[in-house]
Amino acid sequence: MKEDQKIPNPVVRRLGLYYRCLNKLYDEGIEYVASKDIASRLGIKSSQIRKDLSYFGEFGKRGVGYNVENLIKKLETIIGVDKNWNVIIIGAGNIGSALVNYPGLKKEKFNIIGVFDADRSKVGKKIGKLTIQHISQLHEFAKKNIIEIAVIAxxxxxAQMVTEELEKLGIKGIVNFAPVKLRTNIPVEEVDITLSFKTLAFKIGREGSR
Amino acid sequence: MKEDQKIPNPVVRRLGLYYRCLNKLYDEGIEYVASKDIASRLGIKSSQIRKDLSYFGEFGKRGVGYNVENLIKKLETIIGVDKNWNVIIIGAGNIGSALVNYPGLKKEKFNIIGVFDADRSKVGKKIGKLTIQHISQLHEFAKKNIIEIAVIAxxxxxAQMVTEELEKLGIKGIVNFAPVKLRTNIPVEEVDITLSFKTLAFKIGREGSR
Structure with a gap:
């Protein structure tokens, strides 16, 4: 892969899906997999899968397919999941709490190392193994810990004020659950839960109208 | 829009984004908006926006743009958000609780009318205004209420067993937070929180390597 090559976001998202699928195959003891088998598991066209993987110089052997273990390792390097990421959460409400207790993140090496809130009545309480800290302690915390990713909840x-604070602290990326577009130069991933519901509603509506 | 026309999923997702953006513009008192203004707010190419909207027979007037109010109404009909949707949540853990308390859903007319769990120690407890019911009560509940959407948390x-139960009850669509591909004929929207983190990690990794 060329270092300066820009990978489109949809491809990046699919790489995550392939990675999860390949790990399941590996757990099932499967050594080689054809693109059409990944395709049927994920509901993605096999031509698309071959195209996405060829981006990274990976080509399945005709009649044999891809070596599952090799492909996992390759994807881990590309996606960055071979690395551990330190994550903090700003906002100890429902979403923040759900994230701290979500086992999937730790499994993917996103380690939540701190939770912060502006509400002093929450400070000192526990979510999972973490104690909620006051947002004013963030600066001190950032001096003592390497923080790569911050979640805005x-x-x-x-949200914008928090973002500017995070920028000053040198955070490398933000996952944003607040329903607002952040103005920042840091990479941001927006998460909008309602979009999934709207997309589903649209699908149901279309089915119903036939 | 032709009734049998298949709208690609990425377009449907963008319609949700346009809808939210237009509502903000409306709140700001803006009557007309050019595709390039929507584009700069959302980080989507204006040519893409014009193409997506032309799907539905909406064309902005040269030099004037789109009428914000009309376009909102049109999108509401298309997306199905002019309708109220009754939603139940299966699983009263962190994700289920976060959804019940998430104001964005109600605002978009997704009304959560019931929460169910298999854990009897949770039954009778409250999340927001809702009392957690045992999963065995779902059948009776479905007789007395119209349920359109179920969330699997x-x-x-x-997850698969719950899905089959929901299918029997005539649920029209599922939002799935469980990390597993469901086998069903009902429309499903998969939500994978870790994908946002992986995509972000990939972006950070790429920036860092430059």
Whole structure:
């Protein structure tokens, strides 16, 4: 892969899907897999899968397919999941709590190392093994810990201010659950839960109208 | 829009984004908007926006743009958000609780009317205004209420069994938070929180390597 090559976001998202699928195959003891088998498991066209993987110089052998273990290792390097990521969560509400307790993140090497909130009545309480800290302690915490990713799970009106604070602390990326577009130069992934519901509603509506 | 026309999923997702953006513009008192203004707010190419909207017979006037209010109404009909949707949640863990308390869903007319769990120690407890019911009560509940959408927020190993139960009850669509591909004929929207983190990690990794 060329270092300066820009990988489109949809491809990046699919790489995550392939990675998860390949890990399941590996767990099932499967050594080689054809693109059409990955395709049927994920509901993605096999031509698309071959195209995505060829991006990274991976080509399945005709009649044999891809070596599952090799492909996992290759994807781990590309996706960056071979690395451990230190994550903090700003906002100890429902979403923040759900994330701390979500086993999938730790499994994928996203380690939540701190949770912060502006509400002093929450400070000192525990979510899982973590104690909620006041947001004013973040600066001190950042001096003592390497933080790579911050999750914004605060109300809409506080999100931009928090972002600017995170930028000052040298955070490398943000996952944003607040329903607002952040102005920042740091890479941001927006998560909008309602979009999944709207997409589903649209699908149901279309089915119903036939 | 032709009734039998298949709208690709990425377009459907963008319609949700346009809808949200247009509502903000409306709140700001803006009457007309050019595709390039929507584009700069959302980080989507204006040519893409014009193409997506032309799908539905909407064309902005040269030099004037789109009428914001009309376009909102049109999108509401298309997306199905002019309708109220009754939603139940299966699994009263962190994700289930976060959804019940997430104001965005109600705002978009997704009304959560019931929460169910298999854990009897949770039954009778409250999340927001809802009382957690035992999963065995679901059948009776479905007789008395119209349920359109079910959220699966149960552990991976229970998800398929729950899906089959929902199918029997005539649920129209599923939002699935369990990390497993469901076998069903009902429309499903998969939500994988870890994918946002992986995509972000990939972006950070790429930036870092430059």
């Amino acid at each position: 605060v109300p809409e009106n506080a | 149960v552990p991976e190993n229970a």
